[in-house]
Amino acid sequence: MSLANPGMPRQRHPCKNLVLYFHDVVYNGQNAANATAAIVGAPQWGNLTILADKFHFGNVVVFDDPITLDNNFHSAPVGRAQGMYIYDTKNTFTAWLAFTFVLNNPQHNGTISFIGADPIMVKSRDISVIGGTGDFLMHRGVATVMTDAYEGDVYFRLRVDIKFYECWGGFKCEPLFGCEREDNRERDMWRMNRRHVRSTADD
Amino acid sequence: MSLANPGMPRQRHPCKNLVLYFHDVVYNGQNAANATAAIVGAPQWGNLTILADKFHFGNVVVFDDPITLDNNFHSAPVGRAQGMYIYDTKNTFTAWLAFTFVLNNPQHNGTISFIGADPIMVKSRDISVIGGTGDFLMHRGVATVMTDAYEGDVYFRLRVDIKFYECWGGFKCEPLFGCEREDNRERDMWRMNRRHVRSTADD
Amino acid sequence: MSLANPGMPRQRHPCKNLVLYFHDVVYNGQNAANATAAIVGAPQWGNLTILADKFHFGNVVVFDDPITLDNNFHSAPVGRAQGMYIYDTKNTFTAWLAFTFVLNNPQHNGTISFIGADPIMVKSRDISVIGGTGDFLMHRGVATVMTDAYEGDVYFRLRVDIKFYECWGGFKCEPLFGCEREDNRERDMWRMNRRHVRSTADD
Numbered sequence: 280m281s282l283a284n285p286g287m288p289r290q291r292h293p294c295k296n297l298v299l300y301f302h303d304v305v306y307n308g309q310n311a312a313n314a315t316a317a318i319v320g321a322p323q324w325g326n327l328t329i330l331a332d333k334f335h336f337g338n339v340v341v342f343d344d345p346i347t348l349d350n351n352f353h354s355a356p357v358g359r360a361q362g363m364y365i366y367d368t369k370n371t372f373t374a375w376l377a378f379t380f381v382l383n384n385p386q387h388n389g390t391i392s393f394i395g396a397d398p399i400m401v402k403s404r405d406i407s408v409i410g411g412t413g414d415f416l417m418h419r420g421v422a423t424v425m426t427d428a429y430e431g432d433v434y435f436r437l438r439v440d441i442k443f444y445e446c447w448g449g450f451k452c453e454p455l456f457g458c459e460r461e462d463n464r465e466r467d468m469w470r471m472n473r474r475h476v477r478s479t480a481d482d
Numbered sequence: 483m484s485l486a487n488p489g490m491p492r493q494r495h496p497c498k499n500l501v502l503y504f505h506d507v508v509y510n511g512q513n514a515a516n517a518t519a520a521i522v523g524a525p526q527w528g529n530l531t532i533l534a535d536k537f538h539f540g541n542v543v544v545f546d547d548p549i550t551l552d553n554n555f556h557s558a559p560v561g562r563a564q565g566m567y568i569y570d571t572k573n574t575f576t577a578w579l580a581f582t583f584v585l586n587n588p589q590h591n592g593t594i595s596f597i598g599a600d601p602i603m604v605k606s607r608d609i610s611v612i613g614g615t616g617d618f619l620m621h622r623g624v625a626t627v628m629t630d631a632y633e634g635d636v637y638f639r640l641r642v643d644i645k646f647y648e649c650w651g652g653f654k655c656e657p658l659f660g661c662e663r664e665d666n667r668e669r670d671m672w673r674m675n676r677r678h679v680r681s682t683a684d685d
Numbered sequence: 686m687s688l689a690n691p692g693m694p695r696q697r698h699p700c701k702n703l704v705l706y707f708h709d710v711v712y713n714g715q716n717a718a719n720a721t722a723a724i725v726g727a728p729q730w731g732n733l734t735i736l737a738d739k740f741h742f743g744n745v746v747v748f749d750d751p752i753t754l755d756n757n758f759h760s761a762p763v764g765r766a767q768g769m770y771i772y773d774t775k776n777t778f779t780a781w782l783a784f785t786f787v788l789n790n791p792q793h794n795g796t797i798s799f800i801g802a803d804p805i806m807v808k809s810r811d812i813s814v815i816g817g818t819g820d821f822l823m824h825r826g827v828a829t830v831m832t833d834a835y836e837g838d839v840y841f842r843l844r845v846d847i848k849f850y851e852c853w854g855g856f857k858c859e860p861l862f863g864c865e866r867e868d869n870r871e872r873d874m875w876r877m878n879r880r881h882v883r884s885t886a887d888d
Contacts, residue, residue: 308729314775317743319726320522320542323511323530327729337520337544339566339726341743341781343774361773361802362781363745367564368546369517375544375565377580377783379802392800392813394595394613396564396582407595407613410800410813412827417850421615444620523725523745526714526733540723540747542769570767571749572720578747578768580783597798597816599767599785610798610816624818647823 293420293442297387299380300427301344301360302352302436305330310433316342320365330432334373335366346380350427350436358382364397372399376406376424380439382414389413391441393422408441419445496623496645500590502583503630504547504563505555505639508533513636519545523568533635537576538569549583553630553639561585567600575602579609579627583642585617592616594644596625611644622648699826699848703793705786706833707750707766708758708842711736716839722748726771736838740779741772752786756833756842764788770803778805782812782830786845788820795819797847799828814847825851 306314308328318327320339325331331338341363345356362378374397379390390413395406404424411418420443429435509517511531521530523542528534534541544566548559565581577600582593593616598609607627614621623646632638712720714734724733726745731737737744747769751762768784780803785796796819801812810830817824826849835841 306728317728319728319743319745319771320544321530322509322520322522322544327727336546337522339522339542339544339745341726341728341745341771341773343742343779359774361779363771363773365522365544365566367544367566368562373546373564375582377800379781379800381802381804390802390811390813392815394580394582394597394800395615396584396593398584405593405615407593407615409595409613410815410825412801412811412813416827417825419613419620421619523747524733525712525723525725525747539749540725542725542745542747568725568747568769570747570769571765576749576767578785597783597785597800598818599787599796601787608796608818610796610818612798612816622816622823624822 293444294446295418295420295441295443297441297443299346299348299357299439299441300350300436301346301380301439302434303340303342303344304434305340305432307433315344316340330366333369334371335432336369338366340364342378346382350438352436357384357387362393373397374399387414389415391415391418395422397424399426408443415443417445418443496647497649498621498623498644498646500644500646502549502551502560502642502644503553503639504549504583504642505637506545506547507637508543508635510636518547519543533569536572537574539572541569543567545581549585553641555639560587560589565596576600577602590617592618594618594621598625600627602629611646618646620648621646699850700852701824701826701847701849703847703849705752705754705763705845705847706756706842707752707786707845708840709746709748709750710840711746711838713839721750722746736772739775740777741838742775744772746770748784752788756844758842763790763792768799779803780805793820795821797821797824801828803830805832814849821849823851824849 304310304313304315306317318338319341321327321331322337325338344360346358346360347354348357359381360378361381365375367373367375376397377394379392381390382388389411391411392409393406394409397404397406402425406422406424408420408422420441423440425438427436427438507513507516507518509520521541522544524530524534525540528541547563549561549563550557551560562584563581564584568578570576570578579600580597582595584593585591592614594614595612596609597612600607600609605628609625609627611621611623611625623644626643628641630639630641710716710719710721712723724744725747727733727737728743731744750766752764752766753760754763765787766784767787771781773779773781782803783800785798787796788794795817797817798815799812800815803810803812808831812828812830814824814826814828826847829846831844833842833844
């Protein structure tokens, strides 16, 4: 039996875990060569090279940020974080995130999409992992986001701790199956299925 | 046995239900103190203080709206609705919504994220509940949206009736398990699991 | 027994498949009558009638595009694709998509929501199907997107091959159940459930 802890309700831990960093350099009118992000929407009182007054409320930023395995901006990127964020409160710093990790490296090939509220001033914030493709086909989960570093309004680095609770093909961490490796589960499912087929045939 | 209706296919009803209201006050150049939303994108024929001609087609609005338990704008907020909407048709009023409920109150602590088309002139519209965190971790479902009130182009109030069909940890309303309370399901799963373990051990 | 291939792990094929086309005509200042999309956000170096330099990086486009069953722009629409796309790289053409298919025809009534990265220069790209309503309630899957045609910066047509791996009520293509028709599965679940009830009653 491959179930890690037979006969007992299982802990709910992730079927897959991934920690990645991404680096955002906002265009400010003078850093065209290095910028990975640009302000593309602003409220009436804003403009497109300086984040707006009132806690940047209403700024829309489009980005194509390098993803790295560690917190070093100069590490070799393992993919790109692409999408948008919005500053969305006028009396504190909060953002709303909607973006996709595009991973293309020996370890991971596929995309992971995220959406959620980002109360920036809180140390650790959870957003939703809403879908994936390739190696992450049909994956869902939660990502814990932390601001790992920032420099004024131009640079920030986010640490993203992705916990998938639903992996390929509906593989989940549930009491019935625990959090086994997928091929173990295949085998167990096959056994259950065979049993189901046999007993149904008896009806 | 805790199954509500053993031996029969189950009704598909939600594992959790939540009705909330949120209130949107669009900035029009004169209501800075009260505004909870701002126009941040407009088509070439528009501007950032008046919703554009052609049914506001192309307007992008960022919002941070109070959520209340009833339809009273002055009720104590139980959270914030944060994100964006877009007016997206040029010959009628339709919007596209992408936002997150951030709930932080004695009853609920967590986020719920939504996406979908909002044909505003239709009385009741369904959008998708695509993910959640905290109390709503891994939740999915559907939300029925109704315009509960509006005042010109500046204020509207939406009633959001959220029906979760998938709750924590893959708990679903399925024929096999019905829509039991989660701890009942835990118990049943544990029993099934034990049985599975026992019979597999016989192989 | 309705399982297609009893006693063997199942292939993971979709529980539902749908191929649709949609047609995007971007407003360029001179085609107001025909345009189905408008540039509503641009970086500091752009404007709202011409897609920006640097591979359109930072352009935000809102659209309400007709959906057709074949690749003919003049075919009767079966619905509308509504939402937004963003050009998000400054040294090649990539986009980020977030939109909803609103289908309302004799075959399909409901919505399907999509999010994902679209590396336009790649022939075939996968994005995530993150939710649905109506006929597509709770559906999830993947959509393979191909540029079927384009004319300069004003027109493009996308072919969208939608593969749902999770259909109504958690119906999935899993080894345990295979990819049966839903009513077959209902019947099988009912049988399993009855068995479960009977044997639990013996405990």
